[in-house]
Amino acid sequence: MLRNAIIAALAAAPLALGASAALAAPPTGQSLYADNCSACHQVTGKGVKGAFPALAGAPIVQGDGKLMAAVVINGRAGMPSFKDDLSDAELTGILNYVRGAWGNKGKPVSFADISSVRAQSNAKAKARGLQAH
């Protein structure tokens, strides 16, 4: 069944590709969040108890934007580093979405804030090797 679904999806792929190319617009903070963050923090921002912290109502996502950016760029305490995966523009979009979603009342962070955190952290994106472990 799964196999048939995939073959059907592949057959439909050229159409879908044409459609998405025609509608190409930069992804929003919300869609970037859904793509990159929701597997752990969930689309609801509620996280998974005992594993992944809630972002809804969390002090860190409503406080100093640069501190929050440093956690996402460098990783911390179980949270991976996203420095090689997200551009400063994408990070700005994601952080501002989180800071305003689910009733959060964090002040917006600017692109310049994010860039300065990246520079301070000396976290210039570097290419990964082909293999790990």
Added chain:
Amino acid sequence: MKQGGHMDGVLTRRRFFEGLAAYGGVSLAMAGMDALGYGFASAQAAPPPLEGGGKGVKVVVLGAGLAGLTAAYELTKHGYEVQVLEARGFAGGRCQTARGGFRHVDLNGNDQTCQFDEGLYINHGPWRIPYHHRSTLHYTKLFGVPLESFVNDNDAAYVYFEKGEGPLKGKPVRKGEIAADARGHAAELIAKVAAKGGLDSAMTAEDRDLFVAYMVNEGRLSPTDFAYTGTDGRGFDVHPGAGVSPGPGKPSTPRSMADVLHSGAWRTLTSVAGYEQQRTMLQPIGGMDQVAKAFERKVGGLIRYSSVVETIRQDAKGVKIGYRDAFGEKAEISADYCICTIPLSVLRGVDLQASKPFKAAMEGVAYAPVNKIGLQMKRRFWEEDHFIYGGHIYNDMPGIGTISLPSTGWQSQKGVLLGYYAFGGEAAKISAKSPADRAAFAVAAGQKVFPEYADSFENAFSFCWHLAEFNLGGWAEWSDDGRKSAYPVLCEPDGRLYLAGEHLSYLGGWQAGAIESAWQQIGKLHARVRAA
């Protein structure tokens, strides 16, 4: 540190080795001498001898991964009284293999039961062993776990780069063709410049001839005009054979330097494999979990399975571990010491009694999101149609990382290949999908390389280590700052608590890191017990 004279240095080194020998015995002292360049071995190769024995001192080990299993096995062998608590219903930790019937429910509620046919498997955790991981190989030999070759590089395998430019963009090309052409063209350029004296400032006239000869050899150039015009190692358009047809066959034509450069496929080429990634490696026959099972045969009786640690308490007399047992009941276990191998990502959520600096240090590490997926194919089309026996399909498709072909079951009917092996943000992204969508994503990517892919696909088993309740990540990722400040704190005991695991090694994410960390910590524990 710097002011000591020559004599001080000698004495310091000697004291250092004596110290090592006192708690770790001669083999550890030798490993230490090796680390300082005295040349006995390339890595820690044997467990500490624990001379004098443990005389019934009680140790509770948390976690039955390779670090915990190693600690339990060695300590028990030397007279310690050991009990192991393991959250899962089986031993091995990340040393797992999925076969038909293997079930995994992740933190997002994705419930998968592996549907692979009899005899097929995927190592969704560790999957290859370097020759210099002598600690891992110590136990495979000791326990009689049979090994086979793991093909970690294959010139016949395709590379697929779709983000480059030129005629090779989005086209599967055999790695050997790229290697022959990139290195052939480069060697030609260098040989010609060198032969004309263009590099004379860098070498003597006598060395120049040798250097040119080396370039001719390296690039498979014409020895007369130093031209690269292709070479048989990159394959034939018509392979040689019998009689006059195909007879000598038809040589293949090299691609231009520009085509190779713009394709980006040269990124797969390096002079020598990396330290951790040799061209051929080793794997246990039948799955990596054969290592875990071998340990389990030795110490399985000491393990309480399905026992989830909730509290870790300690005082001057001992440790008390609170846990929830297989029936969901609260239970407690007491011991003199604790060796805790729970990943820091998970340990953070445990009610742990430890010093403030120790707990602060636990926050100083990140864990890698890591995804793998096994795809069962009804036919080994990569062998039958493409003549590729093992190795990887290197590519630049986001979220895929590596596609890898099995190094086992050659020429059998079906096979399970690794559809993606991705980490970091790319892995976090794909892990948000349902298992069916992950499979669809992997199959669509593979279809770009092999036209038989989607048609041969039967079923999939995917694993996201950051979504596994008792792992919360594939491996620890230390920043430079974390290594300096947090890591050394966690490598030392806090009261009666000793941490061990890959996260407390510079062999992060490798089984050898777990084993050698356990060796080091039980060495320290034993020295303390003997001194008490």
